Amino acid sequence: MNRHLEKSLKRLLLRRLESAKGTVYFEFAIMMPFVMMVVLFAADFMRILYCEQQLEIASRALCDIQCHIEPGAAATDTKAAAKVPDAMAKAPVRKYLASVLEKELMTGDEKSVYCKAEVRPVKTLFEGIVEPIVTFLNGGKDTDSIVVKVLGKILGSVLNFLTFRTDKYFLMPLGRDLMVRASVSAYIKTFAPAWPMKFFGNKDGNVLVVPYKVKLDDSVAAFNREVQLDKRDRYYCTMPLMDTLPMAPGTYVRIIKQKLKRFL
Amino acid sequence: MTKYFDRLREERGSVGVLISLVIFTVVGSLMMTWNTAQLSKEKMRLQNAADAAALGFCIWQARGMNAIQNINDEMYLSLELSQTFQNAATVFEGFAAALEIAGNDPFLAFLKVVAIPFHLMGVLTGGISGWLATKICRFVLVPAGYFYAYASVPLGFINAQQFAAENTADPIGNVDLDFGSFGKFGLYALGISFPIIDTVMLPVERIEDDPEVAGEPWKCEENEFLKELVDNVATCTEPWHTIHSICGTGEGWEYKPWQSKKDRGDKVPEDLDPDSSHELGRTPGPVIFFVNKYCSYDKGEKSHIPQFKLDLWTGNKHYRRIAKMPMFALAAAQCIAGDIVPHSMRKDDVPINNRMAGFGVGATAKLVPIEDALKWLHPKASAVAGHLFYH
Numbered sequence: 001m002n003r004h005l006e007k008s009l010k011r012l013l014l015r016r017l018e019s020a021k022g023t024v025y026f027e028f029a030i031m032m033p034f035v036m037m038v039v040l041f042a043a044d045f046m047r048i049l050y051c052e053q054q055l056e057i058a059s060r061a062l063c064d065i066q067c068h069i070e071p072g073a074a075a076t077d078t079k080a081a082a083k084v085p086d087a088m089a090k091a092p093v094r095k096y097l098a099s100v101l102e103k104e105l106m107t108g109d110e111k112s113v114y115c116k117a118e119v120r121p122v123k124t125l126f127e128g129i130v131e132p133i134v135t136f137l138n139g140g141k142d143t144d145s146i147v148v149k150v151l152g153k154i155l156g157s158v159l160n161f162l163t164f165r166t167d168k169y170f171l172m173p174l175g176r177d178l179m180v181r182a183s184v185s186a187y188i189k190t191f192a193p194a195w196p197m198k199f200f201g202n203k204d205g206n207v208l209v210v211p212y213k214v215k216l217d218d219s220v221a222a223f224n225r226e227v228q229l230d231k232r233d234r235y236y237c238t239m240p241l242m243d244t245l246p247m248a249p250g251t252y253v254r255i256i257k258q259k260l261k262r263f264l
Numbered sequence: 265m266t267k268y269f270d271r272l273r274e275e276r277g278s279v280g281v282l283i284s285l286v287i288f289t290v291v292g293s294l295m296m297t298w299n300t301a302q303l304s305k306e307k308m309r310l311q312n313a314a315d316a317a318a319l320g321f322c323i324w325q326a327r328g329m330n331a332i333q334n335i336n337d338e339m340y341l342s343l344e345l346s347q348t349f350q351n352a353a354t355v356f357e358g359f360a361a362a363l364e365i366a367g368n369d370p371f372l373a374f375l376k377v378v379a380i381p382f383h384l385m386g387v388l389t390g391g392i393s394g395w396l397a398t399k400i401c402r403f404v405l406v407p408a409g410y411f412y413a414y415a416s417v418p419l420g421f422i423n424a425q426q427f428a429a430e431n432t433a434d435p436i437g438n439v440d441l442d443f444g445s446f447g448k449f450g451l452y453a454l455g456i457s458f459p460i461i462d463t464v465m466l467p468v469e470r471i472e473d474d475p476e477v478a479g480e481p482w483k484c485e486e487n488e489f490l491k492e493l494v495d496n497v498a499t500c501t502e503p504w505h506t507i508h509s510i511c512g513t514g515e516g517w518e519y520k521p522w523q524s525k526k527d528r529g530d531k532v533p534e535d536l537d538p539d540s541s542h543e544l545g546r547t548p549g550p551v552i553f554f555v556n557k558y559c560s561y562d563k564g565e566k567s568h569i570p571q572f573k574l575d576l577w578t579g580n581k582h583y584r585r586i587a588k589m590p591m592f593a594l595a596a597a598q599c600i601a602g603d604i605v606p607h608s609m610r611k612d613d614v615p616i617n618n619r620m621a622g623f624g625v626g627a628t629a630k631l632v633p634i635e636d637a638l639k640w641l642h643p644k645a646s647a648v649a650g651h652l653f654y655h
Contacts, residue, residue, distance in 0.1 A: 246626025
């Protein structure tokens with residue numbers, strides 16, 4: 001009897017195993033993790049592509065705004081012009097842009113959008129000639145030599161005096177030939193493992209992919225975040241500074257004329 | 265044999281095959297999407313490059329226009345200031361002359377000594393100020409005016425190359441000239457302005473030998489009288505006459521201001537009414553810039569896809585060709601400015617630094633539609649461009 005039962009059970013099991021019923025579900029259950037991984041990968045992939053495009057647009061927007069910001073009295077004041085990078089660093093437009101992007105890009109964490117903008121001289125053919133002269137006559141900003149600084153200041157003052165400061169008509173427009181370079185970068189947290197994204201190479205892009213579970217260090221200040229990001233100097237939009245020097249420089253002629261007007 | 269055919273007819277394992285096909289399709293479409301997104305991103309950057317090149321060019325045109333307007337104002341101010349001091353000098357010389365005439369009396373001979381400081385003041389204020397103003401204008405302001413009239417456009421063109429290169433554009437034709445330690449130079453952005461002459465220099469010209477237009481301030485009855493008085497007084501004593509000759513009193517003055525060119529074909533009003541200055545000259549025309557970029561699907565040398573490189577400058581006889589997909593972008597910009605008008609042609613009540621609209625206002629640059637830029641060339645070209653780019 002038991003042998004008969006055993007045989008029939010075996011036959012049943014074998015028949016069941018040989019049967020094709022339910023194989024679809026079984027195979028689907030095996031393939032499901034791979035499918036889910038592909039779906040998550042696709043979703044993350046699309047999100048990263050969207051983020052990259054949005055960050056490119058944001059870089060252009062940031063650049064456009066920054067290049068229209070008047071650098072105070074820097075049109076005639078070289079000391080104020082030197083402070084332009086600091087002023088731009090504190091500009092509220094960058095904080096606003098970062099806050100908008102953080103919500104839109106759903107990066108999953110606060111303070112994960114990093115805006116950067118700086119002002120640089122344009123490398124015209126005169127870079128090797130005009131910039132050193134202007135720097136020298138303003139007292140040698142980047143040199144440690146006291147002799148160079150003093151000599152530069154003296155020569156600059158003599159030139160100013162002899163020309164009644166009209167030498168600024170030559171030097172000022174050339175010295176204000178500046179460009180604004182801007183970039184917007186972001187951390188994107190992925191649901192899928194991060195390594196496939198790195199394989200497809202966002203190395204030169206503006207999106208840094210991190211796994212979902214990684215918590216970004218909130219204590220790091222916004223500008224120090226560059227240490228966490230790749231240190232390569234990448235800028236995604238460069239525009240000319242829209243400073244066309246509409247006002248004339250303060251020459252001695254104008255100063256004397258103004259004083260005479262008040263006096264007379 | 266039948267066993268294999270039976271196996272093929274079975275449905276076991278079909279899901280795995282189906283899903284692998286689906287995954288293959290999905291991954292393939294993801295790759296295509298990635299390629300499209302990369303190209304889209306490159307196109308955005310290239311458009312930024314074109315915009316930056318066009319703006320960089322026009323910014324220099326605007327700087328040039330503003331600089332020339334400021335130089336006009338500076339020359340006129342210097343002239344006015346010099347004339348003010350020379351008028352003061354005339355007063356001193358008048359006192360000195362009166363004292364010298366009175367000193368001819370034997371009892372009042374000491375007055376000739378008293379006259380000396382007045383002569384000195386006259387020489388200092390009149391002679392030196394006139395001499396200084398002339399020298400400053402001749403050696404600084406006039407050359408600065410010529411510099412910005414002729415150098416603004418080349419500087420703008422060089423700027424355009426720099427901005428295009430900074431925004432990752434490639435040299436046109438992928439040709440980059442390497443001058444070793446001097447650096448690499450390539451034509452990154454090609455631009456043309458309509459009218460074409462604006463591609464070469466600003467639309468400005470100096471007013472030559474026309475005192476009615478230049479409006480030298482001493483050409484009025486009061487100053488003519490004062491000038492005559494100075495000349496007469498200066499001849500009273502020989503040393504002072506010599507010193508006055510050396511210092512000069514504004515002779516040889518080169519106040520030849522700049523103005524916008526009047527070749528638009530509009531009629532110039534006879535009375536030169538400053539309110540109609542918009543008819544007197546013209547502003548620079550819009551400029552269109554072209555940039556290109558050779559995009560590739562591979563990542564350079566690390567790619568497993570074989571590539572060939574065309575190398576023009578190494579003398580390598582084994583030529584290789586890069587398989588690349590070119591794209592290009594166009595942008596148009598214009599320098600927006602009021603006409604450059606010499607100070608003397610304005611109304612008397614217009615302050616110098618706060619210019620009225622139309623009197624050489626602060627120039628700036630902005631992007632314009634290509635359709636509008638081509639209107640300067642031909643209306644039909646503008647219509648074609650409009651259909652191509654915007655419709």
